Amino acid sequence: MLLEQIKEPTLLLDKAKVLRNIERMAKKAEESNVVLRPHFKTHQSHEIGRWFRDYGVKSITVSSLRMAEYFAEDGWDDILVAFPVNVLEIDRLNALAARVKLTILVESREVMEKLDAELTTAVDFYINIDIGYGRTGIMVTDLDAIDSILDVSDVSKTLNFIGFYTHAGNTYKCKKKKPVTDIFKLYEHGMVRLKEQYTMDYPEIKLSYGDTPSCSILKDFSNFDEIHPGNFVFYDMQQKHISACSIDSIAVAMACPIVAKHERRSEVVIYGGGVHFSTERARRPENVDYFGLIVAFKKEKWHVNEMGSFIRAVSQEHGVIKASEELMKKASVGDILVILPIHACMTADAMPHYLTTEGEIIEKWDGK
């Protein structure tokens, strides 16, 4: 019995759900005739990475050079580092570019000049485009900034312009499919327009588009060349609230021991807090923040018949659960509760490995 081996906070993984999530996205990409270049920062695992290969995935996205090195070790040789180049890591970048086909993200002439001076191997680069998310990237309308980057690459021996990259991170604030669709349409319009403007001079350029919500909700990506969602491999409660997945698609769950029970206030306390789940939160229908949703566990699988119980507070190692009447009746100290995370990327990042519902440990990157 799976839960009987668990003695501490443990990140469970339902492999069948992961495979279904990968298959669905791979099929979608295929139907749109775009490359699926999944973001591997979500799972950070060699083994899970290998599962993607069975669905034809050959190119990947990561968020740091160290993470790129980790996946290069396992044979991935077409890696996009989807983070504005950190010029301080030029040695690491040069070393890696000598081993694999590396694509980087650039968004200023200043960085281009530094790279042009210091790169020892040729790399492909995307220009990072912002279409309203406001995190980073060049505003889609700022053609001067784009041109000033291309002025450098046009004469560079090492910097090869391959197109435009964007991350529609503002879909994470949506609560319905419609606004996600609207954001997608805006990004699509902006990116396509950009391609049109530069295609004469750069006929080979590509458009790379990402974010799990829109890649999950939309169907036709044929105006792009590549999609790079990441979270879809696991999904989580945040994606459920966005309407990007069904709760049944969530492929990871925390398993945590109950360490205290408070009858009078209908709460139980688990060994499992901010250092395990992260402190990412979402909003309950009754307008309170929560940090994870309790699900039933039967026949070695979790089931989504929500018990109405949720983590209402986390401190470093404690989680305090607002428990339904049903949960209060059956919960005892020493039982294991299974809990869907709010943000699977952050929870997976915090945990040292996965335990599949078949009882197998799956190792992951130690992040160092």
Add this chain to the structure above:
Amino acid sequence: MLLEQIKEPTLLLDKAKVLRNIERMAKKAEESNVVLRPHFKTHQSHEIGRWFRDYGVKSITVSSLRMAEYFAEDGWDDILVAFPVNVLEIDRLNALAARVKLTILVESREVMEKLDAELTTAVDFYINIDIGYGRTGIMVTDLDAIDSILDVSDVSKTLNFIGFYTHAGNTYKCKKKKPVTDIFKLYEHGMVRLKEQYTMDYPEIKLSYGDTPSCSILKDFSNFDEIHPGNFVFYDMQQKHISACSIDSIAVAMACPIVAKHERRSEVVIYGGGVHFSTERARRPENVDYFGLIVAFKKEKWHVNEMGSFIRAVSQEHGVIKASEELMKKASVGDILVILPIHACMTADAMPHYLTTEGEIIEKWDGK
């Protein structure tokens, strides 16, 4: 030059400040004639633990059995695991209790009975008391629950009752010294009353009191026997907002490379996000959330003349900084920004080691 060695998000540590923070708390404890049993979950480091020994600290607090094992390896032999006992870890508990003087936290008869049946070595235990924080522990007024625990230990060969433990976690919601003082007085009253009620039958019992805000703000702890604050070793912006420390006492800071600069919106983007800082937030005077405060760095030290710049958003690896005019003027891609964290415990937990302002790497527990 310190910042010149930094190429990735790095947790800086000002050893002089750490030592001053330890000294101040040790002196306070001495003046009140109470034992300082510092909570080591904040720093999680053998080396930093050793610094406490110079101030007479012999007993420590940790938040998990694994963390207790880590410190036992470095010679600590009087360890309180200040987390409700997880009965599933009985083997680990027995193994550790055979090596060191272990004190545990109990809050139900049910757990007492399990422990009594399965402990192979005698351990001391505190009863965990709640005086309004509402996380976990027995309500201070619930003498029946306390008595039902003592019924078990009175006839147990392994469970040795040593007193009452409480954590005044509700001081973390305070914004001034006065409400912290009020909370302290309430806890003091409740705990002293409890001791009076049980001292006839248990003349040796002790009171253990904690939380950094009140241990920092109050001076007289003589009604307790032991204090167990943790965060004070580093302090952070959260403690500053509570008025528990001056900003000058904050002894850790993140150093992060600038990877992008957005002139029009006066923002810079750093390599440094939720996986480095954690996603803990606090509120700015202008009523927006923030995730870290930028400080000046000169002559190998950070300085608290706030530049009016702060992290306004974090995603997994990105931090977006709302930059003052001054910062916008001088900041360039490739520069390192130094940033005081909101919650040092969570930031330290997320980072793999410390770099002192003298350039020395300090290793810490890997948490596994």
